[in-house]
Amino acid sequence: RHIAIFQRHVCDKQLTAIQFVALCTVMERGASSLTDIVNATAIDPATVRGVIKRLKAREWVTLTTDPNDQRKVMVVITEAGAAIVEAMVPNAQQISDATMQNLNPAERVALMHLLEKMNADPVP
DSSP states (O other): OHHHHHHHHOSSTTOOHHHHHHHHHHHHHOSEEHHHHHHHHOOOHHHHHHHHHHHHHTTSEEEEEETTEEEEEEEEEOHHHHHHHHHHHHHHHHHHHHHTTTSOHHHHHHHHHHHHHHHSOOOO
């Protein structure tokens, strides 16, 4: 349901929800390794590689190497990538509202709490 709503409200029809998550992660965290993106989003490594490849083809991210470890690929958001994220912010609120339209305010708060709890780092 959420993916269908996302596709209806997205500002660029070629942008997928998973690509948006990756862009938001890199925008929020700055230059990020693929492992950083995997850990932040819980998207599997093979999928992240494909997502980053498509974002690079759209010129929404660039790839560079970590100055401390030349073997590590770093993903950096471009101005165009940042612009698409900023353009999506109002749409993202619409998407969230539409996704939760059948929930009352207390249910929305409970759902958000549970989602945050699910996404929290596991206790060792």
